[in-house]
Amino acid sequence: MKNRFILTLVLFAALIASCAPVDLNAPMPTFDTGIDPTTWAQVPEGEFFYGQFNEEEYTPAFEVMVTDVTAQQYADFLNAAFAEGYVKVDGDNIVGNYPGDPFHGVKHELEIKAGDWAYIPLNDSAQRIKFDGSQFSVQEGYENHPMTMVTWFGAWGYCQYYDASLPSEIQWEKAARGTDARPFPWGWEIERNNANFYASRDPFENMSSFGSRTSPVGFYNGQTYDGYQTVDSASPFGLYDMAGNVWQWIGDVQTMEGFSDRFMRGGSKDTYDMDLRLWVRNSAPPMYFSPGVGFRCVR
Amino acid sequence: MQFVKDRFNYLFGSTKGLILVAIAMIGIVAAVWGMLSGPMAEMGVREIVIKLLGMDIVQAEREGRIIILYHSIAMAVVAIETYMVTSLLKMKEFYKMAVRVLITVGYILTMIFGMGFAYFGHNWAFHGLYITGLSLIFFAGVLLCIALWPWDSEYYITDTSYARTKKGVDLERVAFFVTAVTTVISALFGAVPGSYYGHGFETFLAENVIRYPHKSVMEYSVIGHLHIMLALIAIMLTLIIGRWLNFKGAWHKVAMPLMILGCIVLNLGVWGVVTPLEPVAHMIIYVGATPSMLAALFLLIWSWGKFAKEGTAHIAKPTFFQKLGAMVSDPLKFGPTWQMLFMNFTTSGIGIFMAIRLDEIFRMWPAREERIELTGHWHALSAIIASIILMYYGDMLGLKGKVRQLYGWSIIFLSDIALGAVTVFEMKRLFIGEAVQQPLVNTLMYMIDFGLGFLLVLLAVVMVWRLTDLFKPKGRWTEEMTHELSEEVAK
Incomplete structure (x- = not known):
C-alpha cells in the first residue's frame, strides 16, 4: 500500500513538473562576440561539392552575410519599411506584399497567391521584436541574436528591401562548405563547443527548464565567454553559424513542380547534431515561423 | 568437448x-x-x-x-x-x-x-x-512457402471448430502461407532498390523524402517495402499468437478468411505504389488493412472471452469483475492481444489521423516534425512486436507464479508507459508550442527512458539467467532440447 502511494506521488510530481510554465524571459547571459553582422563575405565563382554524395555544382561569384540577420537588424528594417509603407500592421501580424508562387494543383500543394502575407507575428510570447504602435524595438539582451519568429515571407521581404535575396540551396551550401566535401562548416567532426545544437551545453540553454535558446551571432569564434571556451567554427569563406543556432530559410521557390514548401538548412539549437550536416534539408510552408528559424541574405 | x-x-x-x-x-x-x-x-x-x-x-x-x-x-x-x-x-x-x-x-x-x-x-x-x-x-x-503449402491432403483438417473449406483445407494454414508468400515477394521491393542505391551508401531514409511531390519508382519501392514488411511481421505474429492460444470457433472461422483477404489486398496496394495504380494505392491499402485488423480484433474478442470463461468456470454466477480478474490473470496470455489493442493508439490511430488531417495540420509543420511522427509510429510498432515476442517467450520458458506475473506485467507496463509517452511526444505540436515544450519533453523522455531502460534490464536478467543455466549439467536447457511449441499450444 505504502509503495503504491509513493509511486502515485512520484507520477503526480512528474505530471506537475511537465506542466510547469516556461519562463521565456529567464535571465540570459549577454556577450559581445566581436563579429560585425553587417559584413558580407565574398564567395568566388567556381565548382564545389554539393549534397551528401558530393555532386559537382557551379555558382557564379556572390556575396553572403557573415552572420544571420540579427533581431536588431530586423527591427531597424521594420522601422524603415513601416515608415515607407513597405510593411503594415494587420491584426496581430506585420504583413508585406508577396507576388505569389506558380501553382500547379499537385496533390498536397498549397496555393500561395499574390497579396499580403504575414512577415512576423506580434502576439507570440516567443517574439523578441516589440511594437509600441509606431516603433519596433528588440527585447533587451536579444539585439545580437539571430532574428527568429519570422516567416519565409518576412525573410524574403527583408532581403528584397536591401536589394538582396535569400540564398538558393546551391549558394547556401557553397557558402557553408567551401570547396571540399566536409560535412560541417568548420571541418569533419562536431564537438559540443562548435555550434549551438540540442543539449550542446552552451551558456544559453537549460534543459531542465526552458531548453535551448539562441546564441548571439558569431558566438562560436574561438573566444572564451565567462569560462566557456568555443571553437572557431567559421566556414571556409568566414561565415558563422552556418550549422546550428537557427535553421536558415532558403530562397528557392517550387524547386519541384507542386512543392510549395520552402527549404531550410543548417540545423538549429533544437536539433541533434545529425541535422547540422550541411546537406540536411528541412522544409515548411512559407507562413511557418519558429523560435528556431532565421535567415541571412546573398547578393 | x-x-x-x-x-x-x-x-x-x-x-x-x-x-x-x-x-x-x-x-x-x-x-x-x-x-x-x-x-x-x-x-x-x-x-x-x-x-x-x-x-x-x-x-x-x-x-x-x-x-x-x-x-x-x-x-x-x-x-x-x-x-x-x-x-x-x-x-x-x-x-x-x-x-x-x-x-x-x-x-x-x-x-x-x-x-x-x-x-x-x-x-x-x-x-x-x-x-x-x-x-x-x-x-x-x-522454402518456407513450399513447406507451408496448404493444399496437400496431409495437412487437411477434419475438426470443424477451425476455419476450413468443405474439402478440409486448413484456412489458418492458408493464412500463414499467404503471409509467407507475400513476405517473400515484398522483400524484392527492398532488394531491387537496395541493389540500385546500395553501391557505396548512396541511399536515403524514406522519411526524408516523404514530402517531395515526385518520387522515383525506386523511392516508392523503398517506401512500400518498409511499410509492408513491418505490417507482414505483425500479421505473422498475430497468426502465431492465435495458434499458440489455439484460436478456434466461430470467431476463427470469420477471422481467417478476413486475414487471407486483408493480407492479399494490403500487399496488392503496397506493390501498386510502383505501378500506374500509385494514385489509388493508399485506398487499396486501407481496404486491405481493415479486414486484417478486424481479424486481429476477433482474436482479441475470442481470447479475452475464453480467459474470462475458463478463469471463472468454478464460479456459478461470476460477476463482471470476477470475469475481468480472470481475463487478466495471466499477463503472458492476455498481454499479446492487449498490445495489439494498444497498437491502435500508438500506430494505426496515429497513421489514420495523420492521413486524414495531413494537409490541414501535419503539412503545416516543418518536415522534421512530420519525420518525428513517421519514425515514432513505426518504432512504436516494432517495440510492440518485440514485447509480444517476449511475452510468448516468457511462456516458453515455463515461468510460473509470481515470476510469471512480474515478468508479464513488467513487459506490459514498461512498454506501454514508454510507447504512450512516445505517442504524446510525436503529437505534442498539436497542443504545445516549441518555445514552451521543454518540461513536457523532459517528462516524456524520462517515461520513455524508464520504460525502455527497465525493459532492457528485464531482458538482461532473463539472458543472464539463461546463460548461467547453460552451465548447469541438468539445467532447464536440457528440458527444452526436444520441446516443440506445437506441444504447448493451449487446449
Whole structure:
C-alpha cells in the first residue's frame, strides 16, 4: 500500500513538473562576440561539392552575410519599411506584399497567391521584436541574436528591401562548405563547443527548464565567454553559424513542380547534431515561423 | 568437448535454443546501438561507446548505417517468427531443417557482417557476407512457402471448430502461407532498390523524402517495402499468437478468411505504389488493412472471452469483475492481444489521423516534425512486436507464479508507459508550442527512458539467467532440447 502511494506521488510530481510554465524571459547571459553582422563575405565563382554524395555544382561569384540577420537588424528594417509603407500592421501580424508562387494543383500543394502575407507575428510570447504602435524595438539582451519568429515571407521581404535575396540551396551550401566535401562548416567532426545544437551545453540553454535558446551571432569564434571556451567554427569563406543556432530559410521557390514548401538548412539549437550536416534539408510552408528559424541574405 | 557440443546442439538445434540465441543477439545490438542516439548521445555516452568499440563513424554514411542496423535487427525477428512457425505447424522434417539452417546462418551473417561493415570500417568482404546473409534468408522464405503449402491432403483438417473449406483445407494454414508468400515477394521491393542505391551508401531514409511531390519508382519501392514488411511481421505474429492460444470457433472461422483477404489486398496496394495504380494505392491499402485488423480484433474478442470463461468456470454466477480478474490473470496470455489493442493508439490511430488531417495540420509543420511522427509510429510498432515476442517467450520458458506475473506485467507496463509517452511526444505540436515544450519533453523522455531502460534490464536478467543455466549439467536447457511449441499450444 505504502509503495503504491509513493509511486502515485512520484507520477503526480512528474505530471506537475511537465506542466510547469516556461519562463521565456529567464535571465540570459549577454556577450559581445566581436563579429560585425553587417559584413558580407565574398564567395568566388567556381565548382564545389554539393549534397551528401558530393555532386559537382557551379555558382557564379556572390556575396553572403557573415552572420544571420540579427533581431536588431530586423527591427531597424521594420522601422524603415513601416515608415515607407513597405510593411503594415494587420491584426496581430506585420504583413508585406508577396507576388505569389506558380501553382500547379499537385496533390498536397498549397496555393500561395499574390497579396499580403504575414512577415512576423506580434502576439507570440516567443517574439523578441516589440511594437509600441509606431516603433519596433528588440527585447533587451536579444539585439545580437539571430532574428527568429519570422516567416519565409518576412525573410524574403527583408532581403528584397536591401536589394538582396535569400540564398538558393546551391549558394547556401557553397557558402557553408567551401570547396571540399566536409560535412560541417568548420571541418569533419562536431564537438559540443562548435555550434549551438540540442543539449550542446552552451551558456544559453537549460534543459531542465526552458531548453535551448539562441546564441548571439558569431558566438562560436574561438573566444572564451565567462569560462566557456568555443571553437572557431567559421566556414571556409568566414561565415558563422552556418550549422546550428537557427535553421536558415532558403530562397528557392517550387524547386519541384507542386512543392510549395520552402527549404531550410543548417540545423538549429533544437536539433541533434545529425541535422547540422550541411546537406540536411528541412522544409515548411512559407507562413511557418519558429523560435528556431532565421535567415541571412546573398547578393 | 561434449559440454560444448551439447550446448551447441541446444542453442542451434532446438526451437527454444534458436529463439534464445536470436533474442540475445537482438538484445546485444539494441543495448549497444541504443547508446548512440537520443538521451545517451546527449549525456556523452555515445562518444565513449564509439571510442571503446573502435567504431568508424563517417558523417555522410549515417543513413546507410541505419538501414543496415535495422535490417540486422529485423532479420533476427523474422528468424524468430520462422522458428515459431516451423515449430507450431506441421511440415516435412526436411523443409523444417532446411529453413532453419538457412535462416539461422542468414541472419547471423547479416547481423555480424552487416554491422561490421557499417560501423567498423568498410571491409567489402563483410558487405558481401551481409548480402549473402540476406539472400539466404530469402531462400529460407521460399522454402518456407513450399513447406507451408496448404493444399496437400496431409495437412487437411477434419475438426470443424477451425476455419476450413468443405474439402478440409486448413484456412489458418492458408493464412500463414499467404503471409509467407507475400513476405517473400515484398522483400524484392527492398532488394531491387537496395541493389540500385546500395553501391557505396548512396541511399536515403524514406522519411526524408516523404514530402517531395515526385518520387522515383525506386523511392516508392523503398517506401512500400518498409511499410509492408513491418505490417507482414505483425500479421505473422498475430497468426502465431492465435495458434499458440489455439484460436478456434466461430470467431476463427470469420477471422481467417478476413486475414487471407486483408493480407492479399494490403500487399496488392503496397506493390501498386510502383505501378500506374500509385494514385489509388493508399485506398487499396486501407481496404486491405481493415479486414486484417478486424481479424486481429476477433482474436482479441475470442481470447479475452475464453480467459474470462475458463478463469471463472468454478464460479456459478461470476460477476463482471470476477470475469475481468480472470481475463487478466495471466499477463503472458492476455498481454499479446492487449498490445495489439494498444497498437491502435500508438500506430494505426496515429497513421489514420495523420492521413486524414495531413494537409490541414501535419503539412503545416516543418518536415522534421512530420519525420518525428513517421519514425515514432513505426518504432512504436516494432517495440510492440518485440514485447509480444517476449511475452510468448516468457511462456516458453515455463515461468510460473509470481515470476510469471512480474515478468508479464513488467513487459506490459514498461512498454506501454514508454510507447504512450512516445505517442504524446510525436503529437505534442498539436497542443504545445516549441518555445514552451521543454518540461513536457523532459517528462516524456524520462517515461520513455524508464520504460525502455527497465525493459532492457528485464531482458538482461532473463539472458543472464539463461546463460548461467547453460552451465548447469541438468539445467532447464536440457528440458527444452526436444520441446516443440506445437506441444504447448493451449487446449
